[in-house]
Amino acid sequence: MSRTAVMEGSFAVAEAVKACRPEVIAAYPISPQTHIIEELSKYVADNELSSKYVRADSEFSAASIVYGSSGTGARSYTASSSQGLLLMTEVLYAMAGTRLPVVLTGVNRTVSAPITIQPDHQDTMALRDTGVIQIYVENIQEAYATHIQAFKLAEDHDILLPVMVCMDGWILTHTFEPVKIEEQELVDKFLPPFVPKYRLDPKNPLTYGSYGDDEVPEFRYMMHFAMEKAKTKIQLIAEEYKEIFGDYFGGLTEAYKCEDAEIILVAMGSVIGTIKETIDQLRSEGKKVGVLKVRTYRPFPAEEIFEIVKNAKIVAVIDKSISVGQGGQLATDIKAALINKKTPPLVYSCIAGMGGREVNINTVKYIINKSENSLITNQVPDIDYIEIKRQYLE
Amino acid sequence: MVTTEKLNLLAPGHRACPGCGAAIALRQILRVVGRETIVVSATGCVETFTSPYGQSAWEVPWMHSLFENSAAVASGVEAALEAKGEKANVVIISGDGGTFDIGMGAMSGMFERKHNITYICYDNEAYMNTGVQRSSATPYAATTTTSPAGKNSYGKMEFKKDVPAIALAHDVEYVATTSIAYPQDLMNKVKKAIGIKGPKYIQIHTPCCIGWGFDSSQTIAMGKLAAETGLVPLFEVEKGKQMVVRKIKNTKPIQEYLNKQNRFRHLAKEDKEKIMEKLQEICNDNVKRFGISE
Amino acid sequence: MLTIGAVCEAGKSRLNKTGSWRDYYPEITAKCTGCGICELFCPDSSITIIDKKCIINYDYCKGCGICANECPKTAILMKEERK
Ligand SMILES: Cc1ncc(C[n+]2csc(CCOP(=O)(O)OP(=O)(O)O)c2C)c(N)n1
Ligand code: SF4
Ligand code: SF4
Numbered sequence: 001m002s003r004t005a006v007m008e009g010s011f012a013v014a015e016a017v018k019a020c021r022p023e024v025i026a027a028y029p030i031s032p033q034t035h036i037i038e039e040l041s042k043y044v045a046d047n048e049l050s051s052k053y054v055r056a057d058s059e060f061s062a063a064s065i066v067y068g069s070s071g072t073g074a075r076s077y078t079a080s081s082s083q084g085l086l087l088m089t090e091v092l093y094a095m096a097g098t099r100l101p102v103v104l105t106g107v108n109r110t111v112s113a114p115i116t117i118q119p120d121h122q123d124t125m126a127l128r129d130t131g132v133i134q135i136y137v138e139n140i141q142e143a144y145a146t147h148i149q150a151f152k153l154a155e156d157h158d159i160l161l162p163v164m165v166c167m168d169g170w171i172l173t174h175t176f177e178p179v180k181i182e183e184q185e186l187v188d189k190f191l192p193p194f195v196p197k198y199r200l201d202p203k204n205p206l207t208y209g210s211y212g213d214d215e216v217p218e219f220r221y222m223m224h225f226a227m228e229k230a231k232t233k234i235q236l237i238a239e240e241y242k243e244i245f246g247d248y249f250g251g252l253t254e255a256y257k258c259e260d261a262e263i264i265l266v267a268m269g270s271v272i273g274t275i276k277e278t279i280d281q282l283r284s285e286g287k288k289v290g291v292l293k294v295r296t297y298r299p300f301p302a303e304e305i306f307e308i309v310k311n312a313k314i315v316a317v318i319d320k321s322i323s324v325g326q327g328g329q330l331a332t333d334i335k336a337a338l339i340n341k342k343t344p345p346l347v348y349s350c351i352a353g354m355g356g357r358e359v360n361i362n363t364v365k366y367i368i369n370k371s372e373n374s375l376i377t378n379q380v381p382d383i384d385y386i387e388i389k390r391q392y393l394e
Numbered sequence: 395m396v397t398t399e400k401l402n403l404l405a406p407g408h409r410a411c412p413g414c415g416a417a418i419a420l421r422q423i424l425r426v427v428g429r430e431t432i433v434v435s436a437t438g439c440v441e442t443f444t445s446p447y448g449q450s451a452w453e454v455p456w457m458h459s460l461f462e463n464s465a466a467v468a469s470g471v472e473a474a475l476e477a478k479g480e481k482a483n484v485v486i487i488s489g490d491g492g493t494f495d496i497g498m499g500a501m502s503g504m505f506e507r508k509h510n511i512t513y514i515c516y517d518n519e520a521y522m523n524t525g526v527q528r529s530s531a532t533p534y535a536a537t538t539t540t541s542p543a544g545k546n547s548y549g550k551m552e553f554k555k556d557v558p559a560i561a562l563a564h565d566v567e568y569v570a571t572t573s574i575a576y577p578q579d580l581m582n583k584v585k586k587a588i589g590i591k592g593p594k595y596i597q598i599h600t601p602c603c604i605g606w607g608f609d610s611s612q613t614i615a616m617g618k619l620a621a622e623t624g625l626v627p628l629f630e631v632e633k634g635k636q637m638v639v640r641k642i643k644n645t646k647p648i649q650e651y652l653n654k655q656n657r658f659r660h661l662a663k664e665d666k667e668k669i670m671e672k673l674q675e676i677c678n679d680n681v682k683r684f685g686i687s688e
Numbered sequence: 689m690l691t692i693g694a695v696c697e698a699g700k701s702r703l704n705k706t707g708s709w710r711d712y713y714p715e716i717t718a719k720c721t722g723c724g725i726c727e728l729f730c731p732d733s734s735i736t737i738i739d740k741k742c743i744i745n746y747d748y749c750k751g752c753g754i755c756a757n758e759c760p761k762t763a764i765l766m767k768e769e770r771k
């Protein structure tokens with residue numbers, strides 16, 4: 001029987017990881033990822049989990065350790081945040097290129113400088129081109145389920161890419177919610193032991209990390225192709241999860257009240273909850289608004305997004321990060337998804353919530369209000385910094 | 395027909411320069427570690443010349459990932475084997491750059507966590523793969539492409555980093571230095587290391603004809619001279635035991651070694667005599683400190 | 689077909705016949721006793737000892753000259769390759 005308990009988001013993630021029976025865990029602490037890896041080390045200390053747990057000397061080493069263990073055919077897990085994720089960057093490129101199905105939690109936190117431990121998406125955005133699959137979750141229950149799905153996805157022989165579950169630091173890791181913890185037997189049924197396609201083994205000596213003489217474009221293409229396949233796989237796995245556990249958290253996207261919406265907000269992560277609440281309020285006032293949650297950011301579900309927003313008049317994209325000198329990354333990708341289509345909706349790019357600045361119902365209402373005005377004037381600001389304190393800038 | 399079967403786990407056809415000391419090191423190492431081994435290497439000459447896609451020279455499972463993480467990757471390999479209850483020798487073979495400099499942190503972590511891994515550094519005393527730049531293993535006064543001799547410079551101005559001492563400070567199980575010029579010494583030490591549980595460190599002096607500037611036929615001769623002058627002491631320390639040093643009957647003057655390599659050619663100039671003397675002093679100190687003389 | 693993640697098979701460097709790099713080639717004379725010292729020093733795995741004589745694999749020998757230099761009996765001579 002599954003059980004439901006009120007628990008901190010980090011512990012729910014640790015529960016999910018434990019249920020997946022990773023053979024090797026390697027990690028290095030950084031706020032706000034710490035509670036996850038502390039809880040996992042406690043399971044190991046209490047013999048509730050038989051993983052080899054390697055206390056790495058840095059995130060760079062932690063990622064390298066799971067690189068080695070995954071290549072030796074062991075189901076492997078790590079987690080990090082912010083500076084730690086950036087320190088892993090070089091390894092993550094190599095890991096994806098070598099097609100090692102490591103699962104990691106990317107606990108979202110902004111990056112230095114200035115240093116702060118507040119959440120935004122700046123860290124994982126910096127990793128979007130690595131070849132690591134990125135799934136952003138909205139709430140703790142979804143974080144729990146997505147970790148279990150992530151191993152299945154990563155280890156699928158058609159995919160074989162690292163999968164990162166991105167969850168907002170503090171907002172999701174350090175808050176409490178009732179969480180449904182699934183029965184171990186069912187998790188085992190959903191996620192059988194890892195069967196590697198290749199592995200380091202003296203019985204069949206293979207060479208890993210070879211020097212690419214002339215095949216680099218082909219290997220990159222193969223990674224991209226695996227990402228494309230992942231679009232279907234993610235949906236199948238979400239449905240299989242529902243069959244076994246009864247819960248569904250969406251595959252690539254989730255459209256909320258979008259069918260007849262004139263204004264559609266697009267965002268990722270925990271802010272979706274706030275937006276849904278706002279939408280409910282405004283719907284009761286008769287406004288035709290909806291929200292599109294982008295769950296899977298890499299691979300980017302451009303076609304699916306277009307299908308959902310094509311009849312809207314304006315799409316307001318909230319980025320909790322910025323590509324300095326260009327703008328919001330999600331907004332840029334949404335624009336790209338619409339560019340060659342007939343009569344696409346307008347795209348309004350909003351940067352909000354950076355460095356942990358609050359995005360509340362009023363923020364969302366403000367964005368919707370500006371979207372309405374844009375529809376009247378038929379003019380959309382290039383990029384809008386929401387709630388920036390202009391008086392500081394004079 | 396009697397073929398004397400010698401285990402050879404480095405296939406021919408690899409792309410090392412003719413006369414490459416590192417390739418010789420690989421052959422000697424692999425002969426004793428045998429097939430039940432997983433090797434991890436850092437980026438560098440060895441990685442490049444052994445692993446072109448589809449033309450790997452390795453006959454044992456081998457993994458390369460990055461320049462600075464071979465000790466961490468190997469830690470993961472070892473952890474996975476342990477998790478699965480499998481056994482194999484886990485051996486790292488990385489260059490001096492990947493060991494002395496950029497990979498030092500990962501190596502320190504591996505030592506401290508007490509992984510059952512033999513870390514072997516092939517020391518060709520510079521970053522050869524990228525065109526002979528200075529590393530912290532480059533000897534005093536040697537020229538490299540980033541430590542050229544000039545009006546204000548006599549080559550590398552700093553001394554070689556003492557990595558065996560750093561390994562010893564980690565309380566590892568076994569530390570040794572050896573040279574491809576003494577294959578029995580090398581193979582005995584590697585064999586001993588893999589038989590001991592826990593972290594081990596072996597540093598192999600591997601002359602590089604291209605980077606040091608000598609004829610490809612002289613690789614072994616150069617390795618011998620390095621030891622015979624006392625510049626490269628060969629020793630081993632098993633935890634809890636006395637250091638054992640390879641003795642030299644009559645040490646040779648350092649000049650004999652220096653004269654044969656382009657990287658020291660600038661020292662032949664008169665005004666560089668002091669530097670030459672300093673190098674002789676380093677040798678004399680080694681002879682005294684390690685008790686090299688017979 | 690390319691393999692996933694550029695993982696590849698062992699020992700396939702044999703496809704690359706490095707013998708073509710050679711300017712000089714080692715010639716084994718009658719003085720060779722098959723002691724095997726050259727075999728340990730050859731960087732290119734190009735020497736085997738058969739019937740107490742060392743045999744060079746010219747498909748791969750790069751002609752570095754180490755074997756000739758290290759042979760205690762001076763039984764190996766380096767000769768210019770006629771290309
Ligand atoms: C992070 C990083 N920095 C720099 C390089 C470039 N690089 C590749 S190999 C190398 C030098 C390797 O030197 P060493 O470890 O001594 O091995 P060798 O080539 O001498 O055998 C350098 C600088 C790299 N690959 N990665
Ligand atoms: S540069 Fe030196 S170490 Fe590198 S392959 Fe050539 S001889 Fe060997
Ligand atoms: S010349 Fe060099 S490559 Fe050829 S057999 Fe002798 S040692 Fe080996």
Ligand SMILES: [Mg+2]
Nearest residue numbers: 489490520521
């Ligand atoms: Mg080097």
